[in-house]
Every structure is written in C-alpha cells, then in structure tokens.
Amino acid sequence: GAVVSQHPSWVICKSGTSVKIECRSLDFQATTMFWYRQFPKQSLMLMATSNEGSKATYEQGVEKDKFLINHASLTLSTLTVTSAHPEDSSFYICSLTGGRHTDTQYFGPGTRLTVL
Amino acid sequence: AQSVTQLGSHVSVSEGALVLLRCNYSSSVPPYLFWYVQYPNQGLQLLLKYTTGATLVKGINGFEAEFKKSETSFHLTKPSAHMSDAAEYFCAVNDQAGTALIFGKGTTLSVSS
Numbered sequence: 675g676a677v678v679s680q681h682p683s684w685v686i687c688k689s690g691t692s693v694k695i696e697c698r699s700l701d702f703q704a705t706t707m708f709w710y711r712q713f714p715k716q717s718l719m720l721m722a723t724s725n726e727g728s729k730a731t732y733e734q735g736v737e738k739d740k741f742l743i744n745h746a747s748l749t750l751s752t753l754t755v756t757s758a759h760p761e762d763s764s765f766y767i768c769s770l771t772g773g774r775h776t777d778t779q780y781f782g783p784g785t786r787l788t789v790l
Numbered sequence: 791a792q793s794v795t796q797l798g799s800h801v802s803v804s805e806g807a808l809v810l811l812r813c814n815y816s817s818s819v820p821p822y823l824f825w826y827v828q829y830p831n832q833g834l835q836l837l838l839k840y841t842t843g844a845t846l847v848k849g850i851n852g853f854e855a856e857f858k859k860s861e862t863s864f865h866l867t868k869p870s871a872h873m874s875d876a877a878e879y880f881c882a883v884n885d886q887a888g889t890a891l892i893f894g895k896g897t898t899l900s901v902s903s
C-alpha cells in the first residue's frame with residue numbers, strides 16, 4: 675500500500691476564521707488528489723479533484739472560493755476552509771492516486787473540523 | 791452514471807460466524823470495484839479491489855469478494871468474524887484508474903461475543 679498523512683488530525687476554530695488542512699503522500703508521487711467530506715454516520719462525498727500543477731475541479735454545490743485547494747507538488751495538497759462557519763464542521767479526508775498506484779486510491783487518516 | 795448500493799445499513803453477527811456484506815453496482819463500462827473499512831475517527835483502509843482478471847479477490851484480514859458481472863454484484867465475505875472486524879465498510883466504484891470513487895452509503899458491522 676501507500677502511506678498518506680493529514681495534518682492536523684483535529685482542529686477547533688472560531689466562526690469566521692480560516693483553517694488549512696494538509697495532505698501528504700509519504701512514499702509515492704501522487705498525480706491526482708481528491709478531497710472528500712463525511713458527515714456523522716454518512717458516506718463520503720467528493721468535494722474536488724486536483725491534479726498537480728492544475729486548478730482543482732469542484733463538484734456541483736461545492737463553493738470553490740470557500741474551499742481553496744492547492745496541489746502544490748506531487749506529494750502535497752492543501753485544503754483551506756475560508757471564513758469557516760458551524761455548518762462546515764465535518765470530517766475531511768483526502769485520497770491520493772498516481773505513480774505505481776494508478777488503479778487505487780489511498781486515504782489519509784482524516785481531519786475533524788469543529789467550528790464554534 | 792455509476793452508482794453503488796449497499797444492502798443493509800447495519801449487519802450484526804456473532805464472533806466466529808460468517809460475514810456477508812452486500813454491494814451492487816451500476817456502471818456502463820467495466821468497473822473497478824473496491825471495499826474499504828473505516829474505524830471510528832479514522833480514514834479509510836483498502837481491504838481489496840477488483841480491476842481485471844480473476845473475479846474472486848482476496849484481501850487483508852481474511853476478507854474476500856467476488857465480482858459477478860451478471861448480477862452486478864461485489865459482495866464482501868469473511869468465513870469467521872472477529873471482534874476486531876467491527877467497523878464501517880464502504881463499497882466503491884470507478885470506471886477508470888485515477889478517477890474519483892463513487893461510494894455506497896456504508897454498512898456498519900457489529901460483532902458480538
């Protein structure tokens with residue numbers, strides 16, 4: 675398999691602030707990264723897809739100005755939740771594919787965001 | 791458009807009993823199929839996958855799944871459940887390598903002693 679890290683693992687912030695979540699591939703070059711969000715007791719919903727060096731492609735209903743995604747390198751993608759509100763509280767998970775793992779997605783451990 | 795249906799949002803078994811988690815998919819092209827497991831407050835761990843070739847695939851922790859094209863199914867089984875198998879299980883599909891996964895709603899597996 676592949677090793678994917680996310681940081682932070684949990685974060686609590688005040689309404690109106692911005693939060694940055696990092697997703698890193700530790701042992702392979704990830705040409706494509708995906709960001710999902712998961713509400714309690716629910717499945718994963720795709721937010722956006724990003725390819726290294728390109729602008730992210732957002733799913734319908736996901737505000738690109740609110741959820742800023744930067745795929746800076748083949749090992750790092752960041753998701754910034756801008757002006758967070760309580761309804762943005764969720765579990766955010768990244769997944770990576772590429773290199774020798776083109777037919778499989780490997781998931782990070784997730785980031786629990788709580789907006790007060 | 792692709793879709794995944796997991797029958798049974800909650801499955802309960804006794805320790806040592808057979809585990810059967812059902813997954814049916816819809817896809818207009820040959821699918822890539824996956825099973826992932828999620829423990830509380832953690833990410834998803836790949837159990838097994840089907841891309842091409844042998845239709846019976848074996849995964850980690852004693853799990854296996856069989857791709858049945860005629861039934862559009864990819865059910866997950868394990869002969870003997872362990873307490874540590876209690877978790878959330880997701881079936882997922884995509885139509886080509888490198889594209890986003892479409893997930894089922896998940897099945898919670900409970901294992902009692």
